[in-house]
Amino acid sequence: MKESNSPQENTIPNIHVPENERVLAYLKEMHPFKEIILPFSEKRVSQDTVPADLIGRFSSMSSLPENSKYVVYGREALVHPQTGIIFGFITGTSVIYRLPEHLLQEVREGNISNFRIVNENGGNNMGDLESNWVTSRSITEQLVAKCFEYYGQSSPEPEVVHLNFDLDLTTPRTREFEEQERSRRMLPLAMLVGVFVLVVVLWYAANYFITGF
DSSP: OOOOSOTTGGGOOOOOSGGGHHHHHHHHHHOTTSOSEEEOOGGGSOTTTSOTTTTTTTTTOTTSOGGGEEEETTEEEEEOTTTOOEEEEEETTEEEEEOOHHHHHHHHHTTBTTOEEGGGTOOTTOTTSOTTEEEOTTBOHHHHHHHHHHHTOOSSSOOOOOOOTTTTBSSOOBHHHHHHHHHHHHHHHHHHHHHHHHHHHHHHHHHHHHHHO
């Protein structure tokens, strides 16, 4: 790795920890000749597949310290500076996070429908990643900050953090919520169809009486 006078570059965390074995293998497979880890800058991100509007997504998270934002094998990534655990990365059009298992369980119990466990999708060669790597439009910066705090714990039994459905998720999309939304969207259409049918019936009735006399 090239030497640098940047304080962050001189304190790069050790990411060769057991928790990162699978995610490092995945990221290396995509860009094996890229630097393993460098502090984040836009020019270091492999821009061949990542849309411009996603580059800097992690960097813009003000609640996370600068020394948690890196580029790993050409991909923008979140790394805890003390433990070295990678808990987020961006690939293609997907922003992927590593949720603590108990948080993921709370998501499952909450019946949130737009959380996708990436190793179950069968695409992008993510089948070998751990089962707690997820992507979702509902994840907020506050939830990412909770992941940061959790993965910074080095004790054998890390302190448990819990999901706050009002603050950690944007518009929680339960299946019940989606069905209600679908019903609300269908109601105006049903009313419009009903009005149209009524107009047609009245038109035929008026035409019948007019032509009948």
